[in-house]
Amino acid sequence: MSAVTKDEVIAALESVHDAHVPASLRGMGMLSGVRVDGGDVYVELCIPCMACPATSYLGEQIRERLLALAGVVSVEVGTGFHLRWDRGAVDDETRALMREHGIQL
Secondary structure (H helix, E strand, C coil), X not given: XXXXXXXXXXXXXXXXXXXXXXXXXXXXXXXXXXXXXXXXEEEEECCCCCCCCCHHHHHHHHHHHHHCCCCCCEEEEEECCCCCCCHHHCCHHHHHHHHHCCCCC
């Protein structure tokens, strides 16, 4: 079994969406880091709100999706509460999607 690549991990994470907006964590500017060491994957999220009730849900979704990839042995998800999320991190495509759903930044 070959090790998974960082690009494969990032591509797989496109299917993990924010709990409130049907957009990827990357598009929302919440994916702040991915590290791959053989079959071990570490993902760091920048959570917009410290009291976000979806934090554990997002971690479960990330682990489930990544453990389904060939070559992934373990997944650790860290929440970068030390990081400052900024609405400027949201990409243009996600902004348009949010407007379609009546959400303004």
